[in-house]
Amino acid sequence: MRSTPRRRSLVVALATALVLPLVAAPSAMAVVKDGARPVSFERSVVAQVNAARAKDGLPSLLELPALRTDARGWSSYLAKRSTTVAKGKRLKHQSLATMKKDARDAGCTGRYAEIVLWATPAPSAAKIVSSYLASSGHRDKVLATRFTHVGSGTVVRNGITFNTIRFASGCARTSSKVAGWATKRSQTVGRTQKDAIVVSAVAPRKVKLQKRSGGSWKTVKTYTTSRTGRVTVTLPRSSKVGSASFRVYAPQTTTHKAVASKVTTVTYRR
Missing domain, CATH: 2.60.40.10 (Immunoglobulins)
Structure with missing residues (x-):
């Protein structure tokens, strides 16, 4: 399937982020059962993202489970619309308001962004990231210096793979206390x-x-x-x-x- 990216601007936390729906090229990977891909697969996607960043001399992004959960949730939503996507409907992005709330709930107070794609048949983690890198708008996100944390979520439905990658910054690295406990000694x-x-x-x-x-x-x-x-x-x-x-x-x-x-x-x- 040919790549058919379309451009639109998205304001993300005081910055303008270019988000591009992307249709990845077919891969030779075997058919994958419907449902969410395992955490091991998502970690492979993150590893590929960090490998690409390393080639550009950039620091690795830390995988944040909450961002993975959010990304998987959005991929699941897109998967439920798999029939309309297959008929040529463009991919949707999560609303800015929800994206911001997700980032804040994950403990991230800085900037945030999202990239998405769909592909058939099921691509490998390397193919997903290489497809993003082939698009300038997606590449900008993968190689951005303003983000510190990342989460990937992939869902398969009706033979179509949907991937979402969430980026964030200003995420808490430590917890100073477990709140609400021991209010009485x-x-x-x-x-x-x-x-x-x-x-x-x-x-x-x-x-x-x-x-x-x-x-x-x-x-x-x-x-x-x-x-x-x-x-x-x-x-x-x-x-x-x-x-x-x-x-x-x-x-x-x-x-x-x-x-x-x-x-x-x-x-x-x-």
Whole structure:
């Protein structure tokens, strides 16, 4: 299929971004089942983006899971319109308002942008990125110095592959605290009661409820925050009267350092 890019301007966070719907050329890749491509595939797309940047002497972009989730969501929306796209309808971009909200929810306060394409049959990660690089508008985004974080989302439907790549900047690299936890340094609960506490962390992220035992912290349960970073952590029941120390711990990720909450002491009574 021939490439048929069309130009339109898009104002993105005080900058003008050129966004170009792109139809990629056919590849020899085997048929891929309908649905979202695995995270490993999206990481391959990001790796190809960073390989292209490295050739130009540019720093790598950090993959942000929240941006991947947003990109995949938009690709899924486009996939639902696969019939109209196949009939020659141009690709749509997410609205600026939603794109901005997504970036802010991901912890990114700077600029943001999006590029999209559709292709058939299913292209490799390398083919997706090379197709973007073949278009000046898309290439500008891939090689931009104003972005620091990236996320790719790919969805296949009816044999057509839809890819969205989101870019952002000003993204938080550390969490100074786990908010909402340990507003009371100690509390008393019944042995058969469970106490739920809402905590916030940079999303999306896994957090662990840990209990102090034998001089070390043991994980009681692992939670995954929502896309906005909130999760309800539930203190466990106890069959014994006494006190126990708990904390919430968020392990290190590719974009965030590990962070632990203050310790809260729970006294279990009869």
